[in-house]
Amino acid sequence: MSDIRQAHEALVERVLDGQGVASRDQRRSAFHASDLAAPLGTLVDKVAKHASRVTDEDVATVRAAGFNEDELFELVVCAAIGQATRQYEAAMAALVTATAKG
Amino acid sequence: MRLSVLENGHGFGTKVLFTLIRAFSRQPVLDVIKLVKYRADFYGGPMQRITQEAMRGPSPWSVGDRELMAAFVAKTNECEWCTRAHVAVAERAYRDGTRVSQALSDLDGAPIEEPLRATLRMLRKLTREHTVSADDMRAVLAAGASREQVEDALAVCFAFNTIGRLADAFGFALASPKGFEAGAKYLLARGYR
Numbered sequence: 442m443s444d445i446r447q448a449h450e451a452l453v454e455r456v457l458d459g460q461g462v463a464s465r466d467q468r469r470s471a472f473h474a475s476d477l478a479a480p481l482g483t484l485v486d487k488v489a490k491h492a493s494r495v496t497d498e499d500v501a502t503v504r505a506a507g508f509n510e511d512e513l514f515e516l517v518v519c520a521a522i523g524q525a526t527r528q529y530e531a532a533m534a535a536l537v538t539a540t541a542k543g
Numbered sequence: 544m545r546l547s548v549l550e551n552g553h554g555f556g557t558k559v560l561f562t563l564i565r566a567f568s569r570q571p572v573l574d575v576i577k578l579v580k581y582r583a584d585f586y587g588g589p590m591q592r593i594t595q596e597a598m599r600g601p602s603p604w605s606v607g608d609r610e611l612m613a614a615f616v617a618k619t620n621e622c623e624w625c626t627r628a629h630v631a632v633a634e635r636a637y638r639d640g641t642r643v644s645q646a647l648s649d650l651d652g653a654p655i656e657e658p659l660r661a662t663l664r665m666l667r668k669l670t671r672e673h674t675v676s677a678d679d680m681r682a683v684l685a686a687g688a689s690r691e692q693v694e695d696a697l698a699v700c701f702a703f704n705t706i707g708r709l710a711d712a713f714g715f716a717l718a719s720p721k722g723f724e725a726g727a728k729y730l731l732a733r734g735y736r
Contacts, residue, residue, distance in 0.1 A: 442691045443600030445593045445698045452589040461585065484712075490673075492711040493621040500545045500714075510548045511582075518586045521708035524673070529701040531674040532665075533694070539680035540690055 453526065456519050462511040463519075471516040472523035480506050481516065488517055489524035544574055545714040549581050568729070570722040574715035575628070575706070590705065594735040597698035604695055606731070607636035608659055611646055612699045615663050618647050619670040622707035624715040629703075631727035661686030662696045669697075670704060 457468050470476045474489040480502040487495050503513060544550050553561070557580045561572045579587030598609050610633035617625030630647070634640040645653040650663055661683045669675045683693055718726065 443596045443602045443695050443698055445596050445701065448589065448592040448596060449701070452586075452593060455589050456585065459585070488708050488712045492708040493623075495712045495714075497545060497714070500712075510546045510552075514546055514548060514581070515585065517712045518709065521705045521712065524708065525701050525704035528669055528673050528704055529697055532669050532680075532697050532700070535675050535677045536680045536690065536693055536697075538677035539684065 449526070449529075453522065456515070456522060461515050462509070463515045467512070468515060468519045471519035472526075474520060474523060481508065485516065485520040488520040492521070544577070544716065545712075549574070549577050549713060553577070553580055568725040570725045571718070573628075573718055573722065573726050574624070574713070575710065575726075578709060578713065578715075590702075591735055593698070594702045594706070597695070597702045599734040602695045603689065603692050604659075605636070607633055609695075609699050610636050611643055611659075612663065612666060612696055613703045614643065615647060615650075616666055616670050616700050616703040617707050619667050620704070620707045620711075622711050624710040624717060625703060625707045627717065627723050628726055631723045632730050635727050635731055657686045658683075658688035658692065662688050662692065665693075666696060666700050669700060 453472075457472060458465060461468060463471075467477075471481075471485050474485050477485055480499070484495065484499050484503050487499060500513065504510070508516070560580070561577075564572050564576070579591060581587065598613070599606065602609065604612075610629050614626055614629035614633050617629055626647075630643055633643045637643065642654065646655055646660075646663065650660060650667070653660070655663075665675055665679050665683045668679060680693065684690070688696075
């Protein structure tokens, strides 16, 4: 069986707690898609829920609000990993329930 | 791409690597490679370990099955870049383009095995609705998929729910059919390292 659990933990720890240009608080908020004001919050929400609808303007608006490209790179990565993680963990929990004895 | 650092912010060694890739493949460097090679210690390195394990690690699913799952998750997310890229890999892995196109266009009627069909159905719900229930999982298990197969499919789903979001958010430029074919050949020969 392929096992991504350790590698997944390492990825999440790296993007949230490792060295970065964006603050750790901002990375955590992007990961959880919470507590971020517009326009960054709008972009993060789109990445999490409807990434195919992200536009050039969404990104340009966040740049104009003062975020540099490296901050944006990190925060978008955190938003994508955060949403995929929530889905993965919800599904694994459902699988555990489905296979529980008794 | 929407961030210029992802186009040309790489270090000297990576730029040399890109020159070699262009020379060897006779195709432009795919945007996904530019992403994973940019500040690779932050995202590309840790993510490649997950993707390699999910897509090429030991599993009851074949490489073709897992590439089909990747394409299916991408299509559900309306991520055209990832859909085209992984349809190309799945078709090459299966040596059967019809199987892939039918699974993507008509899951219920496609000529695929029931455990795979039920698994793809669950992945579609998870990707669309962001969650699934224990009953959804019971349906997959009842169709003949093992717990191990479900866990492996969820690993693929995690990888492509991440990568697809980044492809769309960063605005990956679509490659030509030859560019995606070159990428598919590479991924089958070398994996995601």
